[in-house]
Amino acid sequence: MRRRRRVRRRRRERGVRRAAAVRDRGARTAPRLAHRTSRELPAVMLRADGVAGGLGAPAGLEWTQAGGVTPAMLDVVFRARRFAHRHIAPVALDVDRRAEVETGYVCWDVVRAGGLDGWLSAALPRAWGGDALGIAPLAAAFEEMCAADAGIANLFGAHGLGMLPILLELDMDLGERVLAEVARAAAAGTPVLCAFAITEPGGGSDVEEREGLATGDVRSYARRVPGGYRITGRKVFISNGNVAEYVSVFAALDRSAPAASWTAFLVRRGTPGFRVARVEHKMGQRACPAAELEFDDVFVPESDRIGAEGGGAELSRRVLAVSRGPVGAIATGIARDAFACALAATRGRRTEAWEDDLLAEMVARIRAARAAYLEAAFHCDGVLLPGGFAQRAASWIARAPAVGARAVAALAEATSPSDAAWAHQAVLGATAKIVGSDTAMFVATAALDLVPPSAGALHARAAKAFRDAKLTQIYEGTNQINRRAIAQESFRRR
Numbered sequence: 001m002r003r004r005r006r007v008r009r010r011r012r013e014r015g016v017r018r019a020a021a022v023r024d025r026g027a028r029t030a031p032r033l034a035h036r037t038s039r040e041l042p043a044v045m046l047r048a049d050g051v052a053g054g055l056g057a058p059a060g061l062e063w064t065q066a067g068g069v070t071p072a073m074l075d076v077v078f079r080a081r082r083f084a085h086r087h088i089a090p091v092a093l094d095v096d097r098r099a100e101v102e103t104g105y106v107c108w109d110v111v112r113a114g115g116l117d118g119w120l121s122a123a124l125p126r127a128w129g130g131d132a133l134g135i136a137p138l139a140a141a142f143e144e145m146c147a148a149d150a151g152i153a154n155l156f157g158a159h160g161l162g163m164l165p166i167l168l169e170l171d172m173d174l175g176e177r178v179l180a181e182v183a184r185a186a187a188a189g190t191p192v193l194c195a196f197a198i199t200e201p202g203g204g205s206d207v208e209e210r211e212g213l214a215t216g217d218v219r220s221y222a223r224r225v226p227g228g229y230r231i232t233g234r235k236v237f238i239s240n241g242n243v244a245e246y247v248s249v250f251a252a253l254d255r256s257a258p259a260a261s262w263t264a265f266l267v268r269r270g271t272p273g274f275r276v277a278r279v280e281h282k283m284g285q286r287a288c289p290a291a292e293l294e295f296d297d298v299f300v301p302e303s304d305r306i307g308a309e310g311g312g313a314e315l316s317r318r319v320l321a322v323s324r325g326p327v328g329a330i331a332t333g334i335a336r337d338a339f340a341c342a343l344a345a346t347r348g349r350r351t352e353a354w355e356d357d358l359l360a361e362m363v364a365r366i367r368a369a370r371a372a373y374l375e376a377a378f379h380c381d382g383v384l385l386p387g388g389f390a391q392r393a394a395s396w397i398a399r400a401p402a403v404g405a406r407a408v409a410a411l412a413e414a415t416s417p418s419d420a421a422w423a424h425q426a427v428l429g430a431t432a433k434i435v436g437s438d439t440a441m442f443v444a445t446a447a448l449d450l451v452p453p454s455a456g457a458l459h460a461r462a463a464k465a466f467r468d469a470k471l472t473q474i475y476e477g478t479n480q481i482n483r484r485a486i487a488q489e490s491f492r493r494r
Helices: 002-034 071-101 108-116 135-146 150-169 172-187 210-215 312-346 353-384 389-403 405-414 419-450 457-472 479-489
Strands: 194-197 221-225 228-239 246-252 262-268 274-279 290-301
Touching (some): 071 108, 108 150, 108 172, 135 353, 150 172, 150 194, 150 246, 150 457, 246 290, 262 290, 419 457
Antiparallel strands (some): 228 290, 246 262, 274 290
């Protein structure tokens, strides 16, 4: 009897030592693996199911070189996947729990790592320190990051949205003064974030459309003063609002005609009269805070106006036409995570026919959502801004010293896409947003039917995906407003 006990004890000790050795090898190997390029990663790792923060997409949802996806774009996808695996997935649930208790909490370690990896400046021209990526590779990268955690990924998405008005207006002065600073700060490990402020306390999605502006309850106004403008008003539900250094703000110059006088400005944190009134207690995407901002006679120099006076309605229309496709990508990433949870919950047991049918339906819808946002992104990169708006801006930067700012502006206007092209982009972007967000809600809801509460962390992830998915039906214009945009820009167009 004693001998058998000794044998069992020795076997247990050997098992403990072997397990420790495996953990040690994994700890030594992981950092080296994270620095390897996508071409060096084993194919089996790129095709893994990603259930526990793994590197790959779930089965049936792998990326392939089809439908316009190039090897260069796949490299961006795998780069985003590695970043998500190293920095986002390991802390996702912990950050979500902490942000629930500590309203407004931001995991700056991940933001700093993202800046060093280039995700805060990826869309900027190389002349300003960026990677000059187009909308399609950026959207695909957001899908990968959101498959790990949409809240953390949205810190980078909301930041890009805050910079987008300057990029679309090709404002060289603001680009060189502000966006180049953003890129330098990110590369130095001291990240600077941006935000986009358009939503009003009495007007949500309606102020994002010209018709809504004309009849909505607009309370943010700007008046001309010597040297610039003074803004008074409030903006609500602003992602990154409490942590952004720069905020793109929209306000009306004429109270009686807000749509015709809607104008964009860039406001810097710390400007007298600008303060964070409150930070929202969120249910979904908690890692990215949303704040209410107050502007009390805030002075903005004329050099910090974005675009022309009264050009804000058209600018916001174009910003949303471009950005709604990436929102579809965010939703697709959330759906992928929910599907991975459902797939993991059914692994290792005999599934019933209805469960297989439901999983197959999830795959079909996720693939359709990806196709929808890629169509919008490819149209943006190939038709509206050939080669990507960052590269287009870079060409103006290169020519500016030789031909002068006035000639550059004339050249930009002469080569601008037609209004019909922008209208088609608005339809594609709204479609991608609707399809993606509705898919995310369907998949997340179905996943909760397959993942029992007894699954512990797996159920927590599925429940979080459900909470995160709901937001995608609301921001960037509710899905109802997006349906109206499709009608207005296509068959109801005047």
